[in-house]
Amino acid sequence: MNKAIIYIPNKSPMQSGTARNNIWILEFITKDPTKNPLMGWESSSxxxxxxxxxxxxxxxxxxxxxxxxxxFDLIEPKKRKTVKKSYADNFLK
Known part of the structure; x- marks a missing residue:
């Protein structure tokens, strides 16, 4: 039978906000990945x-x-720990 993973994708490095952080993805796992000898790409049937x-x-x-x-395997996201900082804290120490 088919095997899949369910997860929330990571933010891209260019993304600073939290938009589209709550979208869950169901992705099927490749059964037989092979490497293309000519180009070196990974492919599958x-x-x-x-x-x-x-x-x-x-x-x-x-x-x-x-x-x-x-x-399916469910991958729970890790909660981000945010520390609130004040700009003035840069100059106090």
Whole structure:
């Protein structure tokens, strides 16, 4: 059967805000990755590896996978710890 992972993607290095941080992705795992001898690219005959489904919540992604009998691994995001700083703190020490 198909195997998938459900996760929230990381921010791009060019992104400073938190927009689109709550979108969950269901991505199928490639079964037989092979390396192209001519170009060195990784390829596969499994077309499900090209599909990435976006969901607005974790529950929707999990329900979708359960309805379609997809084995999945759920990767919970780590909570970011933000420290509030004042600009004046730069000059006090």
């Amino acid at each position: 499994d077309t499900l590896s090209e599909i990435k489904l976006e969901f607005s919540s974790k529950e929707l992604a999990v329900n979708y996978a359960k309805k379609r009998n997809i084995d």
